[in-house]
Amino acid sequence: MQNLARTLCRRTPLIRTPPVVSNSLPLGVASSRQLSAAAWNLGVLNHTAIAVPDLQKSITFYRDVLKAAVSEPEDLPDHGVTVVFVNLPNTKIELLYPLGENSPIAGFLKKNKDGGIHHVCIEVDDIESAVREVRERGIRTLGENTKIGAHGKPVMFLHPKDCGGVLMELEQK
Numbered sequence: 542m543q544n545l546a547r548t549l550c551r552r553t554p555l556i557r558t559p560p561v562v563s564n565s566l567p568l569g570v571a572s573s574r575q576l577s578a579a580a581w582n583l584g585v586l587n588h589t590a591i592a593v594p595d596l597q598k599s600i601t602f603y604r605d606v607l608k609a610a611v612s613e614p615e616d617l618p619d620h621g622v623t624v625v626f627v628n629l630p631n632t633k634i635e636l637l638y639p640l641g642e643n644s645p646i647a648g649f650l651k652k653n654k655d656g657g658i659h660h661v662c663i664e665v666d667d668i669e670s671a672v673r674e675v676r677e678r679g680i681r682t683l684g685e686n687t688k689i690g691a692h693g694k695p696v697m698f699l700h701p702k703d704c705g706g707v708l709m710e711l712e713q714k
Contacts, residue, residue: 581671584664584714587692588626588633592649592659596623596638599656603627603634614638617691622646624691635662635691660698660708668695668713675699675711687713 593599596614604611612626621644627634637659639647649659665671668687676682681700690696690712699709 581665581667581674584666586632587662587664587710587712588635589661590635590637590659590710591656592637592646592653593656594650594654596625596636599636600625603636615691616640619688620645620690626691660710662696662710662712664714665711666714668697668711671711672697680704 591599600611600614603609610628612628614623614625616623618640621640623638623640625636625638627636637646639650641647646659650656672682672687680703683698683700687695687697690710692712694713696710696712699711701708
């Protein structure tokens with residue numbers, strides 16, 4: 542029974558609950574939250590990113606020890622990182638290594654010498670609407686505009702202090 546429950550939980554998509562209708566609005570007038578709710582939807586977990594102090598050692602671990610499919614390293618100068626993707630059947634692990642001294646990952650690794658989880662990336666079906674709405678709800682973004690991420694799609698990072706201590710990346714589906 543526990544295995545069935547776990548299987549169902551993994552396969553059940555996240556459901557957005559409809560917004561509460563305010564009695565103070567005239568009939569037929571939707572709040573901005575109601576309009577925003579229809580504008581975008583949360584998708585699947587795209588990847589979990591791990592900052593690593595030794596990229597080759599991490600590649601060897603995932604590829605040779607865990608027998609995972611591992612991509613070739615790719616430099617992303619706009620983000621100050623070199624990335625490698627560990628492909629799993631249901632998601633990916635992104636290995637992040639600093640590209641230059643000013644890399645945000647270099648700063649992360651100064652505080653976390655052994656590396657560690659850096660961020661979680663979730664897909665959205667309309668990144669611009671999602672960014673607009675999270676800002677309207679007081680969530681700070683780490684940038685004015687979306688940037689093209691490692692998958693060639695627009696991304697936006699959300700401030701960890703506004704997201705329960707987790708750096709969140711939203712990526713266009």
